Amino acid sequence: MTVAKPRARAGGRGRPSKAKGLDLKETILDAAEGLFARHGFHGVTTRQVAAEAGVDTALIHYYFGAKRELFDAVFLRRAEILNTAREASMNAYVKAHAEAMTVEGVIEAFIEPLLRISQEGGAGWKNYFALVAQVNNTPAWGGETMARFFDPVVHQLVETLKTVRPQAAYRDLYWCYQFLTGSMMLSLSETGRIDSLSEGECHSSDLEAVRQRLFAYCAAGFEAVIAKAG
Amino acid sequence: MTVAKPRARAGGRGRPSKAKGLDLKETILDAAEGLFARHGFHGVTTRQVAAEAGVDTALIHYYFGAKRELFDAVFLRRAEILNTAREASMNAYVKAHAEAMTVEGVIEAFIEPLLRISQEGGAGWKNYFALVAQVNNTPAWGGETMARFFDPVVHQLVETLKTVRPQAAYRDLYWCYQFLTGSMMLSLSETGRIDSLSEGECHSSDLEAVRQRLFAYCAAGFEAVIAKAG
DNA sequence: CGCTTTTTTCATCAGGTGATGAAAAATGGT
DNA sequence: ACCATTTTTCATCACCTGATGAAAAAAGCG
Numbered sequence A, B: 001m002t003v004a005k006p007r008a009r010a011g012g013r014g015r016p017s018k019a020k021g022l023d024l025k026e027t028i029l030d031a032a033e034g035l036f037a038r039h040g041f042h043g044v045t046t047r048q049v050a051a052e053a054g055v056d057t058a059l060i061h062y063y064f065g066a067k068r069e070l071f072d073a074v075f076l077r078r079a080e081i082l083n084t085a086r087e088a089s090m091n092a093y094v095k096a097h098a099e100a101m102t103v104e105g106v107i108e109a110f111i112e113p114l115l116r117i118s119q120e121g122g123a124g125w126k127n128y129f130a131l132v133a134q135v136n137n138t139p140a141w142g143g144e145t146m147a148r149f150f151d152p153v154v155h156q157l158v159e160t161l162k163t164v165r166p167q168a169a170y171r172d173l174y175w176c177y178q179f180l181t182g183s184m185m186l187s188l189s190e191t192g193r194i195d196s197l198s199e200g201e202c203h204s205s206d207l208e209a210v211r212q213r214l215f216a217y218c219a220a221g222f223e224a225v226i227a228k229a230g
Numbered sequence C: 001c002g003c004t005t006t007t008t009t010c011a012t013c014a015g016g017t018g019a020t021g022a023a024a025a026a027t028g029g030t
Numbered sequence D: 001a002c003c004a005t006t007t008t009t010c011a012t013c014a015c016c017t018g019a020t021g022a023a024a025a026a027a028g029c030g
Helices: A020-039 A046-053 A057-064 A067-096 A103-120 A123-136 A142-164 A170-189 A193-197 A207-229 B020-039 B046-053 B057-064 B067-096 B103-120 B123-136 B142-164 B170-189 B193-197 B207-229
Strands: none
Touching (some): A020 A046, A020 A123, A057 A067, A067 A103, A103 A123, A103 A207, B067 B103, B067 B142
16 A cells, blocks of 8 residues: 655645656556455545545546546556457457468567566556456446447457458357466456465466467457358 | 336335345345446445435345445355355366367356356346456456455366467467456447447347357467467 | 645545344243 | 344444545746
8 A cells, every 4th residue: 555645745745846747647647556456446535536646536537527537547548458459469460461460470469568568568558457457357346348449440350350260150250369368367366366376376467478379369269150150 | 227116025124034134135235236236336336226226225235234345155156156156167177178178178168157057147247257357357346255265166167278388388278368357358348339440230138149259259369479479 | 925726634424334231022931 | 932042233433535625835037
């Protein structure tokens, strides 16, 4: 929790030095991101976020409005970056291997950006992936939220796969995507379960191990489902 | 939400007809299960649970104590049934195919009981699976909870797979299990995301479609990972 | 410096939270 | 029919929740 009360500035209240405002906004988003990721939307209070960010409670409402709007701001901030990176990765793959695309190649182009960002992006990104994983499994409003932010890039994946395997039915591709996203999100959220389960053989934080297995795993799964149906 | 105030009995307060007590306890667990599944632990109040069960708020504390104890009671109730069913399924498979076990067969024996129970068990079980899926993706205390209730049967799966593919490393088997459980839990929780994503091609509730694809998908994934490492 | 604008703080509200103790009602044993 | 026991209800507590309006403080600008 790490309470750090006098964060904004040493002196009393008032207007900060110009660019400090946006900086404070990011600090609030970071604090909210970490807390939401760990405890979920309802498990966090605006007062906790304020305390973690070292900021007055009212300031959160001043910048973001209602609590739910704060959550959406957290969710949106990195979603755009993510979508841009994935689109670029898939476009690059299609362009580079237009004549000889493979299922595994397409899947790698879809997943790899997330692994790389998680490995190089720091703690903020790790919190974000844990948050998305949690939203992904929230029946009440998770599906709608995921759809709002991530549907387009998923459609791009499915269409590309359809190009690679024209005989595959969309039904099969969508089901396989669901399997893929379940595996991917659980791995990205690094819950620590595999650490205790494997008694030290594996570590949640070892995304290199995920990289070495997940692409091949999913690709083989896709091929098997397509072959079985075809 | 379906508020049904006068549930217990028409008449006033007081002690019920003998067996009614346990019956009421189950009613409370059912109500809590549904609400926790949809909104998570922190998204539900004891008053909501009481209203949904048609019961006074104080009665919940009388039977279960603190809110967290109620949650644990919900989680425990079906976990034992689940573990028994899965153990039996895997033992039966090992016994019947001792000389010629396949990876897909073992995986099917591991997953199939859950699909069958979800299809035949009614709404209560569907709520329960959604709840487990949510806990599975909860960083704060989900890993510990999952381990406490479900680790033994997972070790049984891994050991059986090790028998079928002795050359496979435990590291690979545990990672593959993580991929498998991510896919399985997301499918069992029926979030409805695939419905809108596929624009009507697929339906979350269609567990028959899951059955026709998930076993083959996971088995092919396991084999691919093992082959790549070996 | 004065004046406006923006940011930060303070005080507080109306309502909801988990939880409890005591009273009331119904039961079972004798 | 009585009384001890168990279950259900009621009233309430102390605290926390998200949110707001007004005041205070600092910055920008002439």
